[in-house]
Amino acid sequence: MTQRLFIYNTLTRTKEEFKAIDAPHVGMYVCGPTVYSDVHLGNCRTYISFDLIFRYLTHLGYKVRYVRNITDAGHLEDDSDTGEDKISKKAKLAKVEPMEIAQTYTVGFHDVLRIFNTLPPSIEPTATGHIIEQIEMVKEIMANGYAYEVDGTVYFDVEKYNQSFNYGVLSGRNLDDLLTNTRALGGQDEKHGRLDFALWIKAKPEHLMKWPSPWGVGFPGWHLECSAMSHKYLGNQFDIHGGGLDLVPTHHTNEIAQNEACFHKTPAHYWVHTNMLTVNGQKMSKSLGNSFLPHELFTGDNHILNKGYSPMTVRFFMLQAHYRSTLDFGNEAMEASEKGFKRLMNAVTLLDSLKASATTDVDIAPLRQRCYDALNDDFNSPVLIAELFEASRIINSVHDGKMAIDEENLAELKSVIEDFVTNILGLKNEQAAVDELPQVLEFMVNLRSEAKANRDYATSDKIRDGLQKIGIQLKDSKEGTTWSKI
Known part of the structure; x- marks a missing residue:
């Protein structure tokens, strides 16, 4: 942990040197998906970005407790305090239990992230598994005078909270601006203020997912869930809270308010946010008809791109853009990334065949430090990849006999590739795995x-x-044994 890491903090709008609260331990909470539909590419970009952060902090020697939740209840339509629960609505349409919907899409979420080679979090709590903690948190906020009940629904009193704290600290907006730009919503008449939001919502008779509470049968508000789970597993204060940039104005703003009203402390020291996706310069969204799912990207079964791209090509493409910049999908950009990824993997493949010389034309130590410098500057993966292309150039030059490398620098070059390509960027050579399959199967036969x-x-x-069981069928005959994919 001798490296000095700087992280852009949304809370302060500056890059700050990362100092762990309780080094070498690091607590990191990232808002997970609401499991009512297939995980979309925007989610994938966020989780791949935090996978990079998780991997790099671990590489630096930190013991990271990475918590990423599953929202399986309480997230209503339009992200508001009224309307139908997204999971329950899907369950009613499919005529199944809500937990069947949650389970189906949780499994799908895990499958997609596994394909993208992301590491699992340390803890993956669910909202429904922490109802007691949420109820206790509401009781404490009420006891502290920052929430009130109206006919079984408990609301957070934003204007009263703002007298002691700063409600717009994360978004950078003051309360008057927020009040001016807040439209009237359903249930507004029973709220004390237009910005007040629900901590606990009274359930209508037809609502499928509901629990008993001191205020009657109901269910938790979406924002409360993350506050309760991050506090349970990471304490009053932890190091990093992350998610997509779209969570800043409401969800993360309300999380801070809940935690300060309950525990009198801002939950996280560093707030880290990934930017949005665009397609040919336009924001990716279902309403614009330009969105597609991960599997549609892999197969090419979409009307935006000319062909499909492998999961590692997509991961490489995402890492070629800084996590705080917009990421634009387009044919030219994807094709360029595919070529770049293949060029890097070809060099990685050649590495094992390189022979050391008695003399050297290169010193790999400065290259390693430049790789660190890139990541220490707010996890700048595009600059890191540019340095790895320099490593690729060295590998090709040594292989072609245009450059000599001694044993010490060759060992360091291999270490740099393993550390930064494999362990930190999480890239793997898909073609190598395909090429090796016949040899592996021949050995098994x-x-x-x-x-x-x-x-x-x-x-x-x-x-x-x-x-x-893994999809390979053997067939015995007089000529011997053959194999085929099922």
Whole structure:
């Protein structure tokens, strides 16, 4: 942890040197998905960005507790305090239990992130698993005088809170501006102020997901869930809170308000936000008809791009843009990323074949430090990738005999590639895995043949059945054993 890391903090609008509250321990909370539909590319960009941050902090020697929640209740339509629960609405349409919807899309979310080679968080709590903590938090906020009940619904009193704290501290807007620009919403008449938001919502008889509380049967507000779960697993104050930039004006602003009203402390020291996606310069959205899902990006089954792109190409494309900049999908940009990714992976593949010389034309130590310098400047992955292309140039030059490298620098070059390409950027050579498959299967077929020759039918059957479970079918004939994908 000798590196000096600087992070852009949305709270202060400046880059600040990262100083962990309780080094080497780091607490990081990232708002997870509401599991009522397939995870979209904007979500993926956020979680790939925080995967990079998680990986780099771990590489620096920090012991990171990464908490990313699953919202499986309480998130209403239009992100408001009224309307139908997004998961319940989907469940009614499909005529299934709400938890079936939540489970289906949680599994799908995990599958997509696994394809993108993101590491799982340390803890992945669900909103429904923390109803008690949320109720206790509402009780404490009420006891502190910052919330009130109206007919079974508990509202947060923003204007009263703002007398002691700054409600617009994260968004940079003052209360008068926020009040002026707030439109009237349903349930407005029972609120004390136009900006007040629900901590606990009284459930209508037809509402599917509801729990008993001191204020009657109801369910938690969307913002409350993250406050309760981040506090339970990371304490009154933790190091990093993250999410998409769209969460700043309301969700994260309300989280800060809830935590300060309850625990008298701002929850996180550093607030980190990823920017939005665009398609050919336009914001990606369903209403504009220019959005597509991860699997549609992989297969090319969309009307925006000319073809599909592999998961690692997409991850590389996302990391080529800084997490705080907009990321624009387009044919030219994707094709350029595909070429760049292949060029980098080709160099990585050549690395093992390089031979050390008695002399060297390169010193790899400055290259390593430049890689660190890039990431220490607010996780600047585009600059890091540019440095890795320099590493790629060195690999190709040594391979072609145009440059010499001694044993010490060759070992350091291999270490740089492993650290920054594999472990921190999380990139892997997809083609290598495909190319190696026939060799691996040939080895397994030969093992099975040997087992059968030794009359070890238990091992023979175990190999056959195991391969079948992962989609490979073996077929025995007089000519020998062949394999095919199921």
